[in-house]
Amino acid sequence: xxxxxxxxxxxxxxxxxxxxxxxxxxxxxxxxxxxxxxxxxxxxxxxxxxxxxxxxxxxxxxxxxxxxxxxxxxxxxxxxxxxxxxxxxxxxxxxxxxxxxxxxxxxxxx
Amino acid sequence: xxxxxxxxxxxxxxxxxxxxxxxxxxxxxxxxxxxxxxxxxxxxxxxxxxxxxxxxxxxxxxxxxxxxxxxxxxxxxxxxxxxxxxxxxxxxxxxxxxxxxxxxxxxxxxxxxxxxxxxx
Numbered sequence: 001x002x003x004x005x006x007x008x009x010x011x012x013x014x015x016x017x018x019x020x021x022x023x024x025x026x027x028x029x030x031x032x033x034x035x036x037x038x039x040x041x042x043x044x045x046x047x048x049x050x051x052x053x054x055x056x057x058x059x060x061x062x063x064x065x066x067x068x069x070x071x072x073x074x075x076x077x078x079x080x081x082x083x084x085x086x087x088x089x090x091x092x093x094x095x096x097x098x099x100x101x102x103x104x105x106x107x108x109x110x
Numbered sequence: 111x112x113x114x115x116x117x118x119x120x121x122x123x124x125x126x127x128x129x130x131x132x133x134x135x136x137x138x139x140x141x142x143x144x145x146x147x148x149x150x151x152x153x154x155x156x157x158x159x160x161x162x163x164x165x166x167x168x169x170x171x172x173x174x175x176x177x178x179x180x181x182x183x184x185x186x187x188x189x190x191x192x193x194x195x196x197x198x199x200x201x202x203x204x205x206x207x208x209x210x211x212x213x214x215x216x217x218x219x220x221x222x223x224x225x226x227x228x229x230x
Contacts, residue, residue, distance in 0.1 A: 001172070001173060001174070003156065032214065034214045034215055034216075036215070036216035036217070038157075038217070045206060045220040045221065045222055045223050046157065046206075046217070046220055047220070048216050048217060048218050051211070051215060051216035051218070052215065052216070057218065089156065089157050091157075091159075091216070091217070093214040093215075096173065097170050097213075098159065098170060098171075098172060098173065099147075099159040099162075100159065101149075101156060101157040101158065101159060102156070103156055104156040104157070
């Protein structure tokens with residue numbers, strides 16, 4: 001199974017909005033609404049930010065939102081803040097009853 | 111609240127078997143609502159799903175690792191374990207255990223991770 005494709009890096013100024021894409025196939029992202037997003041700060045474990053494409057776990061700021069169109073899912077961070085600087089990974093359930101992660105995106109707050 | 115903690119050797123010799131255990135506290139591993147997974151991350155690289163197990167013992171593995179991976183569960187100890195055989199330097203990574211919501215959904219709780227280096 002191939003990793004989902006994400007841009008290597010995305011940057012924005014404080015207060016701006018950024019969007020990270022996650023492209024897969026009809027066997028993963030496009031076939032299921034089980035896409036999730038994770039935030040990872042250096043040296044830390046990943047943290048769940050979005051599940052089932054667009055749902056936020058309790059405690060995750062509403063600045064984080066998710067969506068999906070066809071084989072591409074997206075994570076949008078609105079009102080970018082300094083603490084949002086981190087690596088972000090998408091993940092999807094697949095038709096093989098397995099999981100696949102994205103290649104990861106480094107978000108830089110300018 | 112539920113917490114996960116990985117444990118095991120930090121150094122494994124090439125061709126040997128890597129063995130790690132994840133201890134679940136604050137909740138029962140036998141809860142039917144969750145699956146229990148292993149995920150790894152080589153230094154400076156992305157996340158790779160290794161596999162997961164249900165409390166009943168049902169397992170699902172990453173096809174690229176399936177021939178070398180065994181995940182097992184010990185409900186009496188509230189633990190699940192990973193064995194990866196015939197390791198090489200490419201298996202050097204931080205290994206995370208995580209809880210999966212149902213058989214298809216997100217990894218909602220993660221352990222802190224444990225670094226395993228494969229070297230002679």
